[in-house]
Amino acid sequence: MSDQITLTIDGRDVTVPRGTTIFDAARMNGIAIPTLCHQQNQTPVGVCRVCVVDVGARVYAAACIRECDPGMKVKTGTEPVVRARNTLVELLMADHPSPCARQQASGDCELEAMAKASGVSEARYARRLSPRGRDDSSLSIAVDHEACILCDRCIRGCDEVKKNHVIGRSGRGYSAHIGFDLDLPMGSSTCVSCGECMVSCPTGALTNKRVIDAQLPGETLDPEWILQLPVFKGVSGTFLELNKSSLVKRRIAAGEVICREGEFGSTAFYILEGSVDVFIGTPIAHVKQEDASAGWLSRIRSRLADRQEHTRTEESGRRFIPIDAPVDLPYDKPLAELGAGELFGEMTCMSFHPRSATVRAKTEVVVLEMLRNVLDILQKNKTFRAELDRKYRQRALETHLRSVPVFSSMPADFVDYLRDRVELSRYSPGEVIVRQGEAADAFYLVRLGFVKVSERHPGGEVVLTYLGRGSYFGEMGLLGGGVRTATCTALDHVDVVKIAGEDFQLMVSRFPDIRAGLEKVARERAEQNRQRLASTEHVPIDAFLNQGLMEAQSLLLLDLEKCTRCDQCVRACADAHDGVTRLVREGLRFDKYLVASIRRRNSMEIIIEDWCIGCGLCVRNCPYGNLNLHPFEIKVPDPEKPNRMIATTRKKATGCDLCMEHAEPSCVYACPHDAAHRVEPLAFFGTMSAVKDGKRTGSTEATSK
Amino acid sequence: MIIDRSHRSWAVASAAILIVALAAYVPYAVGSPRVGGGTTLGLAYGIVGFGFMAFVTLLSLRKKFPIWRIGRTQTWMRGHLWLGALSLPLILLHAGFLFGHGLASVLMWLFAVVYASGICGAWLQHTMPRRILRDVPMETIYEQIGHVRAQLVDEADRLVADASGRLEVAVPPAASGATVLATVMRVDADVTAPLREFYVHEMRPFVQAPSRSHPLANETSAAGRFEKLRPLLPVSLHAAVADLESICEEERQLMRQARMHGVLHAWLLVHVPLSFALMALAIAHIIGALRY
Incomplete structure (x- = not known):
């Protein structure tokens, strides 16, 4: 059997290898067949049917999936074919919010361009009654389900091109839509924001979230150059091209201040070369009240007092100050150094917290300054996360553990033991870290962000406490009945150090003083919760x-x-x-x-x-x-x-x-x-x-x- | 201050003092050929009455130094009410129920005015806070009324602009800096004309510079105006109309609060200066009486 076959397309004889689709055969011979769901680098699926052609059969065939047969006579532009194609476009336009985000931003929505070319100005068909909504949970990609035509290009881009396997179809009939993982919001899914889906999408269903008027001071970078950096390995070049203004390189002279404590910013910094000093310039002291004079004329005067001079009963015995960097500052001398390959300003960038410390260049420094859409992609990049985690395990884990009073006496060998065994996890705002009633299988140390601890009751949810960096949770379940006693939810972007249950049990069995300390805290927390709840019995x-x-x-x-x-x-x-x-x-x-x-x-x-x-x-x-x-x-x-x-x-x-x-x-x-x-x-x-x-x-x- | 059961001890003590004073006065008035401030008992009434007046006046000074630990201010206030109430009968007993001539007459009339304004103030303080609580559920800090009013104008402007403005607008999410495209209601501009007309010519002047004579200042007539407006607009704009109506309601409440606040505090403009004038004249009266 010959490997070549001959067929006729629009009256022209064409010879193509066996197995070629009609769409490809036409394209190879300069005949354009419109399509929406098909791209050359993806497996054809024929879901949009816009590429229908007349092959002389009872029904029209989708050119993208129909293979050529010898002697086949294909008509791509007859009046009935065009009418059928236009009807399909009109049906798709009936549900399409015109102009969609892509059409507004760049005027190249493929569906709208096709509708315009076909003379479809206003759909005769009714819109769907149930809205499919939007998903703005991702920091870098906006999802507008209303504009989605279910062509599956994003799904194939994610599965076949990038092999991430995050996007799929969800729902049936009118409620069919694209979904991320198990139909999670995109920002909460395992999406790594590579941008392939956005690049593949023919409409405004998946669009880039550009930062308005962002012009960072510094050198704008060529995406090719950025991709050479190991930490950007695997990031979509198209995405970097689209977000050129969100990432700049800055060279900072020694002694120059990069960011100042208390300032509001929206950027994070990644050190490429050199080192910086991180410190707090504000006096380390609190407002103390005292009598200015005795007797009935007495007046309270406020002044600043440090801990050595005045210790408050309610304050903790912390020896380290948590800041928005991978290190904590010692209380007595709030100064630390960061070097190449380290990131600072994460919380300011992601959660718009004010800068928690001042950063000054110690030597000449080269930094990458980035906005949150770029940082989000970096944080989801496996190479970058692995590098950050490695540095954290090497440098900061021990300081972090020692900054928690109950672990301050932990021997160095056990810290080394934990170094490669702990899991570093990240949670998005609102995500539940542990749920009340579940089996307790790990202990958590808060590394970044804030966690809400709450209990479920018939009247509603009772907030028990809020935990910040340096706090921990999960000990009550592990030391008690093995069941979570409360639900812990991320209030903002939260990073935690997760110590597996068996490591925790080993730790408390080897170090009785740590066990005693944790049990004491657990008892106190339980008692406080009990008192709080007992006294609410007669209260609305x-x-x-x-x-x-x-x-x-x-x-x-x-x-x-x-x-x-x-x-x-x-x-x-x-x-x-x-x-x-x-x-x-x-x-x-x-x-x-x-x-x-x-x-x-x-x-x-x-x-x-x-x-x-x-x-x-x-x-x-x-x-x-x-x-x-x-x-x-x-x-x-x-x-x-x-x-x-x-x-x-x-x-x-x-x-x-x-x-x-x-x-x-x-x-x-x-x-x-x-x-x-x-x-x-x-x-x-x-x-x-x-x-x-x-x-x-x-x-x-x-x-x- | 609400005069309730917690004032019982003050009321009993005041009543006792009044009864004792009256009990002493009756035989004195019947038996003595001359009653008045010049007699021993009359002088005693005067001294006690003046003492009460002096204590009552000191409340203003007490309030100037709120953190001085010289007794809780509410105790001073209770004293102010009850001893102030007792001072007039004592002074009348002192004067033999005569208003006299010259300075004494001025003093008595002034005292009557101060006393009447005090009763009026006590009544207002007893009743007005409850009325404010009931009639002004959206109460704000009095000094912030101007600021809140400006915010209401902004909010109403935005509502009308959104309802009749552009089709699609870029909306920067609060503080994120990242752009999100939001689709605002698709409404033909001419359909919204009655809304804009009503807002520009009727509602905005009212929200900006409210006046009691404005039709929207009256709840019933405002409801009528909005009822007339609704049929002229597509259903998609009715939510915006409801928001505008609630802005008008808030504006009316602000007007009501300002008015009630004025009433609740205006009496002090009479009571306080006249009290000090009364004290000054009383001191002049004492000096005169002692000297001549």
Whole structure:
């Protein structure tokens, strides 16, 4: 049998190898057949049917999948074929949001171009009734399911071209759509943001998230050059081309400041050459309250005090300061060095936290400065993650473990043992790390970001605590019944060090002091949780949960039926704190009460640590208006004249301190109308609720209690 | 301050003092040929009455130094109410229920005005906070009303622009910096004309500079205006209309709050300066009486 066959396409005799599709045969002979679902580098699937041709059979054939037969007579552009093709385009356009994102951005949506060429201006068919929605969870790729024509080009790009096998089909009929992994949001899936799907997509269903007006200072890089760097191995060149302005190279002279603590930024830095110093320039101290004078005229004065001089009962015994870099800073001397191959500024870039430390070039430094879409891709890049993880295991794991008081005594040999056994995991905002009721199989140390610990109850979810870098969780399940007692959820981008259950058991069996320390903490946490929950039995828990009052230990309540809005409480607070009020007469409402201020303790205590840099983020985000910035005058070296000090103002965050120096808070003491009260919330609202219930049922028992 | 059961001890003590004063006065008035401030008992009434007046006046000074630990301010306030209430009967007993002539007469009339304004203030403080709580659920800090009003204008502008503006706009997500393309309602510009017309000519002037005479200042008439507007607009715009209606409601509440706040505090403009004037004249009266 001959390997060559001859057929006729649009009246022309063409000879092609056996097994060639009609689409390829036509293309090889200069005859264009329109298509949407087919690309030359992908296996044809024939799902869009736009490439239909007349082969003389009962039905039209899809040219991309139909192989040529000897003597076949193919007609690609007859009036009935074109009409059928136009009907298909019209049907696809009926569901297509025109202009789609791609058409708006670059005007090259293949479907819309085809519709225009076919003269399909307005679809005669009704749109689908159920919307398929959007998925903006990925930082680099926008998914608009409305614009998806289910051509499967992205699926084949992911499977066949990049071999990532992340995208597939999900749903049936009208609800059919592309899905990532087990139909997860793209940002939560195992997608590595290589960009192949986006490049393959013929419409605006998968588009690049460009950063608006991003023009970073520095040298814009050629994607070819970037791909030479080992850490960018495997990243899509097309993606780098599309995001050229999101990644620059900067050369920084020795002594120059790269980023300053407290500043808001949106970039991360990767050191290519040289080394940098990381330090905190703000005084390592906290705001201390003290009496300025004794007796009835007594006034509280605020001043800065360091830990050696004044230790607060509620603060932890931490010896390291967590920052947005792979190292922690020693409390006594907050200075560290980073070198080539290290990344800093991750949290600022991903979660828009203010810079947690100042970074200054120690030698001449070459850095790559990148925006979050590039950082996201890097973080998902296996080569880069492996390199970062290797450095972390080598350099930072031991410091991290030692910064946790309960592990400070761990022998070096066991740290070495753990070094290659721990798992470094990353979680997206909202992702559940461990779930209440599941089997406890690992212990976690928070490396980056914040974790919410909560318990499920019939009334709703009760938040038990929030854990930041240097905190840990999972010990209660491992030391107790082997079941998770609470759910831990990532609040932002969270990195954790996961110690497997068997390693944890080995550790606690070998080191009784670590076991004792962990058991003590577990007991304390369990007791706090028990007390908190026991006292909510008679309280309208749903209302409490809704308003977030569960975590409070002392509330300033303003009885709005008595309050004449004279602001005497605010004035008193300002008078008591150097003219800086810590009380704003606005906040949550509960019945007739306005919650003007909250004080927390124990695990929910808001402690302003000594290394507060006064960025003001907590002040802006506190839902209770309970945190304020307190300005202080300090002396700093004069940048223009060495050996000379100049005065400048620095701020530190402060919260309500209940005027601890006095028997009663100044706001309550100064209220002339008996409207301001400091209460323990559960007891107060519990009584109130009981009184109301008593009234409702006609019982006098509750009121008499 | 709400006068409730917690004032019982003050009320009982005040009543006791008043009864004792009246009990002493009756035989004195019946038996003595001359009643008035010049007699021993009259002088005693005057001294005690003035003492109460002085204490009552000191509340203003007490409030100036809120952190001084010289007794809770609410205790001072209770004293202010009850001892202030007692001071007038004592001064009347001191004067033998005569208003006298000259300075004494001015003093008595002034005292009456201060006393009346005080009662008025106590009544307002007793009732008005409850009314504010009931009638102004969206209450804000009084000093922030101007700021909130400006925010409402911005919000309303944005609502109308979104409802009748461009078809597709690039919306930068809050603080992310990455672009996201969002599709806003597709509405023909001429369909939205009644909305823009209503907003520009009626609603915006009201939200920007509210006046009680404006039709939207009245809840019923505002509801009528919005009811008339709805049929002129496509259903897709009704949500925007509902938002605008709630902005008007918030504006009305701000107006109400400003008015109630004014009423709740305006009486102090009479009460406080006249109290100090009263004290000054009372001191002049004492000096005069002692000297002549």
